[in-house]
Amino acid sequence: MKNDSVFVFSNEQLSYRFNDDHPFNHLRLQLTYDLLNELQVIKGDQILPPRMATDEEIALIHDEAFIEAVKSAGKGQLNETVAANYGLGTDDTPIFPHMHEAASLLVGGTLTAVDEVMEGRSNHALHLGGGLHHGFKGKASGFCIYNDSSIAIEYMKKKYGARVLYVDTDAHHGDGVQWAFYDDPDVCTLSIHETGRYLFPGTGQVHEKGSGKGYGFSINVPVDAFTEDESFIDIYKNAFREVTAFFKPDVILTQNGADAHHFDPLTHLCSTIKTFKEIPKLAHELAHEYCDGRWIAVGGGGYDIWRVVPRAWSYIWLTMTGQIDSLQQEIPESWIRKWAKQAEAELPLLWEDYHIVPTIPRKQEITEKNYKTLEKALYHIRNEMKR
DSSP, X not given: OOEEEEEEOOGGGGGOOOOTTOSOOTHHHHHHHHHHHHHTXXXXXXEEOOOOOOHHHHTTTSOHHHHHHHHHXXXXXXXXXXXXXXXOSSSSSXXXXXXXXXXXXXXXXXXXXXXXXXXXXXXEEEETTOOOTTOBTTBOBTTBSSOHHHHHHHHHHHHHOOOEEEEEOOSSOOHHHHHHTTXXXXXXXXXXXXXXXXXTTOOOOTTOOOOGGGTTOEEEEEEOTTOBXXXXXXXXXXXXXXXXHHHOOSEEEEEOOOOOBTTOTTOXXXXXHHHHHHHHHHHHHHHHHHSTTOEEEEOOOOOOTTTTHHHXXXXXXXXXXTOGGGOOSBOOHHHHHHHTTTOXXXXXXXXXXXXXXXXXXXXXXXXXXXXXXXXXXXXXXXXHHHO
16 A cells, blocks of 8 residues: 655664764754654654665765765774865864764665655655755765765666656755756756855855756755745745746655754744745645655754754654644643753744744845845746747
Protein backbone atom coordinates (compact mmCIF):
# COMPACT_ATOMS: atom_id res chain seq x y z
CA MET A 1 0.00 0.00 0.00
CA LYS A 2 1.34 3.43 -0.95
CA ASN A 3 2.13 5.80 1.94
CA ASP A 4 0.95 9.35 1.71
CA SER A 5 4.09 10.65 3.45
CA VAL A 6 7.30 9.39 5.05
CA PHE A 7 9.55 11.06 7.62
CA VAL A 8 13.28 10.31 7.30
CA PHE A 9 15.04 10.57 10.66
CA SER A 10 17.41 8.94 13.13
CA ASN A 11 19.20 10.20 16.21
CA GLU A 12 22.51 9.46 14.47
CA GLN A 13 21.95 12.58 12.36
CA LEU A 14 22.72 14.70 15.41
CA SER A 15 26.38 13.72 14.86
CA TYR A 16 26.60 16.54 12.29
CA ARG A 17 27.85 18.92 14.97
CA PHE A 18 30.73 21.37 14.52
CA ASN A 19 31.20 22.46 18.15
CA ASP A 20 29.19 23.60 21.16
CA ASP A 21 29.37 27.27 20.18
CA HIS A 22 28.46 26.88 16.52
CA PRO A 23 25.05 28.26 15.45
CA PHE A 24 24.29 25.17 13.34
CA ASN A 25 22.80 22.77 15.86
CA HIS A 26 20.95 19.67 14.68
CA LEU A 27 19.34 19.26 18.08
CA ARG A 28 16.54 21.02 16.21
CA LEU A 29 15.85 17.68 14.47
CA GLN A 30 15.21 16.01 17.81
CA LEU A 31 13.12 18.95 19.02
CA THR A 32 10.90 18.79 15.94
CA TYR A 33 10.58 15.01 16.02
CA ASP A 34 9.64 15.09 19.71
CA LEU A 35 7.07 17.80 19.09
CA LEU A 36 5.41 15.72 16.37
CA ASN A 37 5.42 12.70 18.69
CA GLU A 38 3.81 14.66 21.50
CA LEU A 39 1.13 15.77 19.04
CA GLN A 40 0.60 12.10 18.10
CA VAL A 41 0.66 12.98 14.41
CA ILE A 42 3.44 10.63 13.33
CA LYS A 43 3.29 6.83 13.28
CA GLY A 44 6.09 4.31 13.48
CA ASP A 45 5.56 2.97 9.98
CA GLN A 46 5.94 6.49 8.58
CA ILE A 47 9.47 6.87 9.96
CA LEU A 48 12.39 5.72 7.81
CA PRO A 49 16.03 5.69 8.95
CA PRO A 50 18.45 7.42 6.58
CA ARG A 51 21.01 5.35 4.76
CA MET A 52 24.64 6.35 4.29
CA ALA A 53 25.35 7.85 0.86
CA THR A 54 28.11 6.13 -1.07
CA ASP A 55 31.21 7.93 -2.30
CA GLU A 56 29.97 7.38 -5.86
CA GLU A 57 26.70 9.17 -5.04
CA ILE A 58 28.47 12.09 -3.40
CA ALA A 59 30.74 12.28 -6.45
CA LEU A 60 27.70 13.01 -8.62
CA ILE A 61 28.39 16.61 -7.55
CA HIS A 62 31.61 16.76 -5.54
CA ASP A 63 35.20 16.21 -6.70
CA GLU A 64 36.79 12.99 -5.48
CA ALA A 65 39.76 14.98 -4.15
CA PHE A 66 37.38 17.02 -2.00
CA ILE A 67 35.70 13.88 -0.66
CA GLU A 68 39.10 12.46 0.29
CA ALA A 69 40.02 15.75 1.97
CA VAL A 70 36.85 15.61 4.08
CA LYS A 71 37.68 12.03 5.10
CA SER A 72 41.22 13.03 6.07
CA ALA A 73 39.99 16.08 7.98
CA GLY A 74 37.63 13.93 10.01
CA LYS A 75 40.57 11.73 10.99
CA GLY A 76 42.71 14.71 11.99
CA GLN A 77 45.08 14.08 9.09
CA LEU A 78 44.58 17.17 6.91
CA ASN A 79 47.09 19.99 6.79
CA GLU A 80 45.60 23.37 7.78
CA THR A 81 46.61 25.05 4.52
CA VAL A 82 45.16 22.24 2.41
CA ALA A 83 42.02 22.24 4.55
CA ALA A 84 41.51 25.97 3.97
CA ASN A 85 41.70 25.42 0.21
CA TYR A 86 38.72 23.10 0.57
CA GLY A 87 36.74 25.45 2.83
CA LEU A 88 37.41 23.25 5.86
CA GLY A 89 38.64 24.41 9.25
CA THR A 90 37.03 27.84 8.86
CA ASP A 91 34.79 29.58 11.40
CA ASP A 92 31.76 28.63 9.30
CA THR A 93 32.73 25.03 8.61
CA PRO A 94 35.09 23.80 11.34
CA ILE A 95 36.59 20.34 11.25
CA PHE A 96 35.13 17.73 13.60
CA PRO A 97 35.75 13.98 14.05
CA HIS A 98 34.06 11.66 11.53
CA MET A 99 32.72 14.60 9.55
CA HIS A 100 32.60 12.59 6.31
CA GLU A 101 30.39 9.96 7.89
CA ALA A 102 28.09 12.57 9.49
CA ALA A 103 27.73 14.49 6.21
CA SER A 104 27.23 11.29 4.19
CA LEU A 105 24.36 10.29 6.47
CA LEU A 106 22.61 13.59 5.76
CA VAL A 107 23.08 13.10 2.02
CA GLY A 108 21.84 9.53 2.34
CA GLY A 109 18.76 10.75 4.18
CA THR A 110 17.79 12.97 1.27
CA LEU A 111 18.42 10.13 -1.19
CA THR A 112 16.25 7.86 0.97
CA ALA A 113 13.47 10.43 0.66
CA VAL A 114 14.02 10.67 -3.10
CA ASP A 115 13.75 6.92 -3.69
CA GLU A 116 10.57 6.64 -1.61
CA VAL A 117 8.86 9.23 -3.77
CA MET A 118 10.35 8.46 -7.17
CA GLU A 119 9.74 4.72 -6.85
CA GLY A 120 6.12 5.36 -5.99
CA ARG A 121 6.07 4.11 -2.42
CA SER A 122 5.06 7.53 -1.06
CA ASN A 123 3.60 10.73 -2.44
CA HIS A 124 5.69 12.96 -0.18
CA ALA A 125 8.87 12.63 1.88
CA LEU A 126 10.33 14.91 4.54
CA HIS A 127 14.01 14.87 5.48
CA LEU A 128 14.76 17.74 7.82
CA GLY A 129 18.41 16.74 8.20
CA GLY A 130 19.09 17.86 4.63
CA GLY A 131 18.93 21.19 2.86
CA LEU A 132 22.66 22.02 3.07
CA HIS A 133 22.60 24.22 -0.01
CA HIS A 134 25.93 26.09 0.13
CA GLY A 135 28.35 23.22 -0.59
CA PHE A 136 30.27 23.44 -3.89
CA LYS A 137 31.89 20.90 -6.17
CA GLY A 138 35.26 21.16 -4.47
CA LYS A 139 34.65 23.29 -1.40
CA ALA A 140 32.64 23.36 1.81
CA SER A 141 30.84 26.61 2.56
CA GLY A 142 28.38 28.19 4.98
CA PHE A 143 27.99 25.28 7.45
CA CYS A 144 27.60 22.86 4.51
CA ILE A 145 30.09 20.08 3.77
CA TYR A 146 28.28 18.06 1.09
CA ASN A 147 25.38 19.58 -0.83
CA ASP A 148 22.65 16.98 -0.41
CA SER A 149 20.10 18.89 -2.52
CA SER A 150 22.43 19.14 -5.52
CA ILE A 151 23.35 15.47 -5.18
CA ALA A 152 19.67 14.51 -4.95
CA ILE A 153 18.79 16.52 -8.05
CA GLU A 154 21.58 14.97 -10.12
CA TYR A 155 20.59 11.54 -8.74
CA MET A 156 16.96 12.08 -9.82
CA LYS A 157 18.08 13.16 -13.27
CA LYS A 158 20.34 10.17 -13.82
CA LYS A 159 18.31 7.43 -12.15
CA TYR A 160 14.79 8.57 -12.94
CA GLY A 161 15.18 10.96 -15.91
CA ALA A 162 13.27 13.60 -13.96
CA ARG A 163 12.80 17.31 -14.59
CA VAL A 164 13.29 18.83 -11.16
CA LEU A 165 11.97 22.08 -9.74
CA TYR A 166 14.00 23.17 -6.71
CA VAL A 167 12.37 25.83 -4.52
CA ASP A 168 14.45 27.44 -1.76
CA THR A 169 12.90 29.75 0.85
CA ASP A 170 15.91 29.93 3.16
CA ALA A 171 16.85 33.52 4.02
CA HIS A 172 20.30 32.76 2.58
CA HIS A 173 20.54 32.30 -1.18
CA GLY A 174 20.85 28.68 -2.34
CA ASP A 175 24.06 29.38 -4.22
CA GLY A 176 25.53 25.88 -4.30
CA VAL A 177 22.45 24.40 -5.92
CA GLN A 178 22.04 27.25 -8.39
CA TRP A 179 25.61 27.07 -9.70
CA ALA A 180 25.53 23.27 -9.95
CA PHE A 181 22.71 23.47 -12.51
CA TYR A 182 23.20 26.93 -13.96
CA ASP A 183 23.39 25.66 -17.56
CA ASP A 184 20.94 22.76 -17.21
CA PRO A 185 17.48 23.12 -18.83
CA ASP A 186 16.15 20.07 -16.95
CA VAL A 187 16.58 21.71 -13.53
CA CYS A 188 14.81 24.90 -12.52
CA THR A 189 15.95 26.66 -9.34
CA LEU A 190 13.76 29.22 -7.61
CA SER A 191 15.26 31.01 -4.61
CA ILE A 192 13.41 33.56 -2.50
CA HIS A 193 15.87 35.00 -0.01
CA GLU A 194 17.10 38.10 1.74
CA THR A 195 19.10 40.36 -0.55
CA GLY A 196 22.81 39.67 -0.54
CA ARG A 197 23.52 43.31 0.20
CA TYR A 198 23.66 42.50 3.87
CA LEU A 199 23.78 38.72 4.09
CA PHE A 200 25.94 35.71 3.17
CA PRO A 201 26.55 34.50 0.50
CA GLY A 202 25.94 37.77 -1.37
CA THR A 203 24.65 36.06 -4.51
CA GLY A 204 21.15 35.45 -5.85
CA GLN A 205 20.58 38.68 -7.73
CA VAL A 206 17.76 39.00 -10.24
CA HIS A 207 20.10 39.00 -13.23
CA GLU A 208 21.43 35.52 -12.34
CA LYS A 209 19.17 33.67 -14.77
CA GLY A 210 21.27 30.73 -15.94
CA SER A 211 23.55 30.29 -18.94
CA GLY A 212 23.56 28.47 -22.26
CA LYS A 213 20.68 26.01 -22.54
CA GLY A 214 19.90 26.74 -18.88
CA TYR A 215 19.18 30.41 -19.45
CA GLY A 216 15.87 31.34 -17.87
CA PHE A 217 15.81 28.35 -15.52
CA SER A 218 17.47 30.09 -12.57
CA ILE A 219 15.05 32.47 -10.89
CA ASN A 220 16.03 34.65 -7.96
CA VAL A 221 13.79 36.95 -5.93
CA PRO A 222 16.00 38.76 -3.40
CA VAL A 223 13.65 40.48 -0.96
CA ASP A 224 14.69 43.50 1.07
CA ALA A 225 15.87 43.30 4.66
CA PHE A 226 13.01 43.62 7.18
CA THR A 227 10.47 42.08 4.81
CA GLU A 228 7.36 40.98 6.74
CA ASP A 229 4.84 38.16 6.35
CA GLU A 230 2.45 39.74 3.88
CA SER A 231 5.13 40.70 1.36
CA PHE A 232 7.13 37.47 1.70
CA ILE A 233 4.06 35.27 1.31
CA ASP A 234 2.75 37.24 -1.68
CA ILE A 235 6.13 37.08 -3.43
CA TYR A 236 6.42 33.36 -2.69
CA LYS A 237 2.96 32.45 -3.93
CA ASN A 238 3.22 34.42 -7.17
CA ALA A 239 6.74 33.26 -8.00
CA PHE A 240 6.19 29.58 -7.14
CA ARG A 241 2.92 29.31 -9.03
CA GLU A 242 4.19 31.04 -12.18
CA VAL A 243 7.49 29.17 -12.25
CA THR A 244 5.76 25.80 -11.84
CA ALA A 245 3.31 26.55 -14.64
CA PHE A 246 6.24 27.57 -16.85
CA PHE A 247 8.59 24.67 -16.08
CA LYS A 248 6.07 21.81 -15.60
CA PRO A 249 8.31 19.64 -13.41
CA ASP A 250 8.13 15.90 -12.75
CA VAL A 251 8.97 16.42 -9.08
CA ILE A 252 9.29 19.32 -6.65
CA LEU A 253 12.12 19.53 -4.11
CA THR A 254 11.70 22.25 -1.51
CA GLN A 255 14.38 23.56 0.83
CA ASN A 256 12.71 24.83 3.99
CA GLY A 257 15.14 27.01 5.87
CA ALA A 258 13.43 28.54 8.92
CA ASP A 259 15.68 31.57 9.25
CA ALA A 260 13.40 34.24 7.75
CA HIS A 261 11.71 34.58 11.15
CA HIS A 262 12.41 37.86 12.94
CA PHE A 263 13.76 35.92 15.96
CA ASP A 264 16.54 34.38 13.87
CA PRO A 265 19.94 35.70 15.02
CA LEU A 266 21.67 35.46 11.62
CA THR A 267 19.27 37.23 9.26
CA HIS A 268 17.36 40.51 8.93
CA LEU A 269 13.90 39.42 7.76
CA CYS A 270 10.78 39.96 9.86
CA SER A 271 8.50 37.01 9.17
CA THR A 272 6.46 35.37 11.90
CA ILE A 273 5.42 31.73 12.09
CA LYS A 274 2.57 32.62 9.71
CA THR A 275 4.99 32.52 6.78
CA PHE A 276 6.14 29.01 7.65
CA LYS A 277 2.56 27.83 7.90
CA GLU A 278 1.86 29.11 4.37
CA ILE A 279 5.02 27.85 2.65
CA PRO A 280 4.23 24.10 2.63
CA LYS A 281 0.56 24.64 1.69
CA LEU A 282 1.41 25.80 -1.82
CA ALA A 283 4.14 23.20 -2.30
CA HIS A 284 1.61 20.49 -1.45
CA GLU A 285 -0.99 21.96 -3.78
CA LEU A 286 1.35 22.39 -6.75
CA ALA A 287 2.90 18.95 -6.32
CA HIS A 288 -0.54 17.40 -6.76
CA GLU A 289 -1.46 19.76 -9.58
CA TYR A 290 1.67 19.21 -11.69
CA CYS A 291 3.67 16.23 -10.34
CA ASP A 292 1.15 13.54 -9.37
CA GLY A 293 1.93 14.44 -5.75
CA ARG A 294 5.70 14.00 -5.96
CA TRP A 295 7.13 16.36 -3.32
CA ILE A 296 10.36 15.98 -1.38
CA ALA A 297 11.06 18.49 1.39
CA VAL A 298 14.35 19.04 3.20
CA GLY A 299 15.39 21.34 6.06
CA GLY A 300 18.02 24.05 5.81
CA GLY A 301 18.87 27.08 7.91
CA GLY A 302 17.18 28.04 11.16
CA TYR A 303 19.17 29.21 14.15
CA ASP A 304 16.52 29.93 16.76
CA ILE A 305 16.17 26.23 17.47
CA TRP A 306 13.91 26.64 20.50
CA ARG A 307 11.21 29.14 19.56
CA VAL A 308 11.05 28.89 15.77
CA VAL A 309 12.41 25.78 14.06
CA PRO A 310 10.31 23.06 15.74
CA ARG A 311 7.07 24.88 14.97
CA ALA A 312 8.08 25.88 11.44
CA TRP A 313 9.20 22.38 10.48
CA SER A 314 6.27 20.66 12.16
CA TYR A 315 3.98 22.60 9.82
CA ILE A 316 5.59 20.83 6.84
CA TRP A 317 4.70 17.40 8.19
CA LEU A 318 1.24 18.48 9.30
CA THR A 319 0.59 19.81 5.79
CA MET A 320 2.00 16.75 4.05
CA THR A 321 -0.24 14.46 6.07
CA GLY A 322 -3.40 16.60 6.01
CA GLN A 323 -3.45 17.11 9.78
CA ILE A 324 -2.95 20.86 9.96
CA ASP A 325 -6.63 21.73 10.35
CA SER A 326 -6.94 19.63 13.50
CA LEU A 327 -4.05 21.38 15.25
CA GLN A 328 -4.88 22.83 18.65
CA GLN A 329 -3.84 26.35 19.61
CA GLU A 330 -1.50 25.30 22.41
CA ILE A 331 1.91 23.64 22.14
CA PRO A 332 1.78 20.30 24.04
CA GLU A 333 2.63 20.91 27.68
CA SER A 334 4.56 17.63 27.81
CA TRP A 335 7.00 18.91 25.15
CA ILE A 336 7.51 22.17 27.01
CA ARG A 337 8.21 20.34 30.29
CA LYS A 338 10.68 18.01 28.58
CA TRP A 339 12.84 20.78 27.09
CA ALA A 340 12.27 23.84 29.30
CA LYS A 341 15.31 23.37 31.54
CA GLN A 342 17.68 22.86 28.62
CA ALA A 343 16.22 25.62 26.44
CA GLU A 344 18.24 28.80 25.97
CA ALA A 345 15.06 30.82 25.36
CA GLU A 346 11.55 30.74 26.74
CA LEU A 347 9.65 28.08 24.83
CA PRO A 348 6.51 29.14 22.97
CA LEU A 349 3.19 28.16 24.52
CA LEU A 350 1.18 28.62 21.32
CA TRP A 351 1.60 27.66 17.67
CA GLU A 352 0.93 31.18 16.45
CA ASP A 353 3.15 34.17 17.26
CA TYR A 354 1.27 36.49 19.57
CA HIS A 355 4.23 38.62 20.60
CA ILE A 356 4.66 42.09 19.18
CA VAL A 357 6.62 42.17 15.93
CA PRO A 358 8.94 45.18 15.68
CA THR A 359 7.38 48.09 13.79
CA ILE A 360 9.07 48.55 10.43
CA PRO A 361 8.82 52.22 9.39
CA ARG A 362 9.70 51.42 5.75
CA LYS A 363 7.10 48.66 5.35
CA GLN A 364 5.32 50.18 2.33
CA GLU A 365 8.59 51.06 0.63
CA ILE A 366 9.94 47.55 1.21
CA THR A 367 6.74 45.96 -0.11
CA GLU A 368 6.83 48.05 -3.29
CA LYS A 369 10.50 47.32 -3.84
CA ASN A 370 9.90 43.56 -3.43
CA TYR A 371 7.09 43.67 -5.97
CA LYS A 372 9.35 45.39 -8.51
CA THR A 373 12.00 42.74 -7.87
CA LEU A 374 9.43 40.02 -8.52
CA GLU A 375 8.46 41.67 -11.81
CA LYS A 376 12.09 41.63 -12.93
CA ALA A 377 12.60 38.05 -11.79
CA LEU A 378 9.59 36.75 -13.72
CA TYR A 379 9.99 38.95 -16.82
CA HIS A 380 11.66 36.26 -18.94
CA ILE A 381 9.19 33.57 -17.88
CA ARG A 382 6.17 35.75 -18.64
CA ASN A 383 7.52 36.54 -22.10
CA GLU A 384 8.11 32.84 -22.79
CA MET A 385 4.60 31.94 -21.63
CA LYS A 386 3.10 34.46 -24.07
CA ARG A 387 4.71 32.78 -27.07
